[in-house]
Amino acid sequence: MVKIQKISRLEPTLGFTEFDIYQCYKSSFESSELGRLHALFPFKSFCQSTGLVSSRVGRPSLFSPEGKVALMLLKSYTGFSDADLVSHLNGNIHFQLFCGVYIHPSRPLTNHKIVSAIRTDIAGLLNVERVQEVLAVAWKPYLENLHVCMTDATCYESYSRYPTSPKLLWESVNWLQQYLSRFSREPGQRCPRNKFADVSRRYLAYSKKRKRKRSSTRMIKRGLLRLLGKQVGQMKEVLDKRGKEPGLSPGFHERFSVIQKVLDQKTRLFDGQKVSGRIVSVDKHYTRPIVRGKETRSVEFGAKVNNIQVDGISFIEHLSFNAFNEGTRLQQCIELQQRLFKTRVKAVAADAIHVTNANRKYCTRRRIHTSFVRKGRVAADEDQRKQLRSALSRERATRLEGSFGTRKQHYSLDKIKARIKENEILWIFFGIHTANAVKMIEKV
Template identity: 65%
Template sequence: HIQRPRNKYLDVRRAYLAYSKLRKRRKSQTRMLTRRLLQLLEKLLDQLELLHSSYRNRLTLSSDYQRRFSVIQTVLEQGKNLFAGKKVSNRIVSIDRHYLRPIIRGKETKSVEFGAKVNNIQIDGISFIEHISFKAFNEGVRLKDCIHLQQQLTGVRVKALAADSIYANNANRKFCTKYHISTSFKRKGRAAKDEPLRKILRSELSRERATRLEGSFGTQKQHYSLARIKARNRKTEVLWIFFGIHTANAVCMIEKVEKKKRKAA
């Protein structure tokens, strides 16, 4: 004889379906429906907490359930703050993958992307992950770390490098000039005496980067399951990315070894 918890789930669901079918939606309609959804979510969470407290001794809640419940509570708080016009940092965009953050890319087809962001370097066709994060970061400040990593892996001093234009800041230019590293960056300031030769070198470095590095991204996405990662947690997703990149590296290394054998023969 326990009274069934009452809520307006069906009413709000019907209102949402009617709203989603509208071609034009007024701001007042959107705000009214958002308020109803937030109120319904808050009431459902309160009812769940009441059940937890009433049957605490007879319930065994898994860690996944507790984590998911905590994430939904955080989503409710963030939704309330957004509705009130407040700024929300580290906004959750997925309940299952709560660690994801929107990354604004500025592309024509996808202005915003979700997933891991990888700072990648390539040495003779072999790719290495220098830094990976699920939050947006400025890879332009990581050029020095990339050079140090490359020198540690090969034991050879870097003499030339090709990189995206985001790396061409003043700090990186000064660093490369100090250690006599030729780059693919566009020239700033007065031209040197050997400018024609430097222009040819910059062109060759840019061409190699466009064909090798950018081409490897497409290969890894199309043939090594990195176009759509189906992992459901952070560790598995990172492992998926590492396996995809290093499997592509293994295939590339096999081709290099076979080519070297044919030349020796």
């Protein structure tokens, strides 16, 4: 029995004798916020720009390409987990209309992993720059003040525990010991001897302490480093004996390589050396510490995103999991906005980190008004310029910075729970542009 069908195939067969109930649901969907959001998002152009097409080989996909994109929008819009999203999709006809599917009430979807599979499918094809050009073309007719560019950066944190050195070393030690024990159960293999049991007891006693002295922390780090170095050598010997024997996934070799880098970095840090590109998570080895200088949180762990905003609609200018200085990217922000909307930028609003001589000269040569504090002699029309600077600064502080909090609180960007880098980028992309699509409803 078929659990799910595309509405395009099913609709002609739906018949009701007295009341067309399905048509009533469709009419109410079109007038709802969800229906207007669906009408504003260019699904077809989005799929064409990413190359997302229906499968022509094997069993047909349950969702069309447009339906897959709609499901990702729906996840960001609702903030549901994958399991909750599938549960609501089974019983909410508006959700089914949004995704272009019909799910029979007696045969609901039960595998919530389909959401993760679709996310991975789209993430491998996503080109942020190309897709944003599609969105800009679709939304440009409804936007005003295309000549004003506002820019700022924020960090979208990954969902992970705070990375202390003992925790990171213990995760590495524990994972290696599990594989060494697993290999010892095979015929002709024995488990290499090491101090894992002793270090395990010491780490358990250390982790239970509410207050940890610096001397005890240094002692446990020294023990973990010695054990990890021993285990890495033992694992290399085991792998040499096994040769190219099948049974080990690429993920194993990648994780083992990450653990070796952790060992090298933590050894150098223990010796008082400086380390760049510090790994803060074995699972998410691509994340780096981003020093933000906030009062409540001085360091964040996740992707740093430099944004531009046009009439309240935000676009990604630069996304990186490594720290970067957004103050050097003002020129790229202006060029991106001019490329997206084919309109010359005449005014720029940015915070104090962008106030450099290079940025001042760039804007002066192109006659671009800025929110920067004036430098040099007072101009004849200083009062008008001061009012313009004040208006630009106020608009940036309220609309742009306010949009960061809105997306983090309401569009699943507070703690991103994706497990791989590409999926995390996709998660951020849909969180930002779902918020944009909802904002566009007010402008139409």
